[in-house]
Amino acid sequence: MASIYLIRHGQASFGAENYDELSPLGRLQATLTGEHLARTGLKFDAAYCGTLERQKDTGTLALAAQPDAIPLIEDARLDEVRNDEHLEYLLPKVLETRPDIKAVVDQGLDSSKRFQKVIEAVFNYWVSPDCDEPAIQSWAEYSEGVHSVLRDIIKTQGGGKTIGVFTSGGTIAALTAAVLKLPGSATYQFYEPVFNCSVTQLFYSADRVSLSYFNDCSFLRELSVSRGEKLVTYR
Template structure:
């Protein structure tokens, strides 16, 4: 039996010119998850991440607390869902039949909660059979990439290993829905609630992967109390 941790990146810089980097709070979250792993004797044999900056920064900060150097492999199949691409190409179709989303787009997506409502509508349309938009990554290609990346990791690492994948909410949601045998229409249910730097634990043996727990952030709550800081965020 081997253990695989799916860890979401720390808080990114929503509203900043460059979203794809950790905020100051995101850096502290990433360091906290690293201290948590080390303090509880979770020593990693390997780490993986996508190539997004926020994922790589989280990996580096978390691995700094490991007692020995941990090999870090970058695999773009662990990147986030391409939200900006989907908004650009799919929102014009969605607003034709969804006045609520039209109103939000006209208002502007300056608030995180409004952005999330649009992401929900876009994601659920993207995974549906009705979506046939050309020129963007399809759900089938994205989900297949996540499935293949996990399969390759399991085969590369083999039994008895402890491995972490530092990735994003959409990737975690996709992987969990696949492990549970659910289709894309269920993936968003796991996407929206994923906390920054939360941990999802999987076990694998051979080609079989099982879910142990999902989206744990209790350690961030406890560590935040020690420093009188709220380390728990969604966005």
């Protein structure tokens, strides 16, 4: 069965000057993920990633364990949801009707938990019919890009292939919702729980795509125990 493995990037550098950089733990997660996939006999025929550094570096580190060299094909449609853009343009509108979110913002977004609450509110506003901000990429534009990159990968690679896609949580959520034929309003439920370096598997045949499993990081949980390290993270 032809498969696409959607792999979220390793832990980035939340709170640092450059978020788009794998932390030391993120680099370890990526390396261990690649070793796990190779150890279980998974051999990629092709590999894709977005243009973000954390996506490219995760792919490079993970693919190092493959028996043959696999070039990473970059495609900007696999980039993460533009959260910074949303906070700049959409958060002020959300605050007009959400005093609970204003209270969270007033406490500061240096906490991962508070930041996630704000992202949830802004994301759900972005995918709603109420959002018509012309200065940003619309949900319709973003989701069409996600749908089209999946179609193009399948068309380019053809049947019987095993493909790795190194991307981000929002992209994985949008792809999962698309495969399940769910609306934008149902997408966030797949966004928030995505673990760093988790693996989501899709099966495909011609133009039919189905979800095999979602957000698996059981191998990192097992390694956390055997290595005596905390390897499972959201952010």
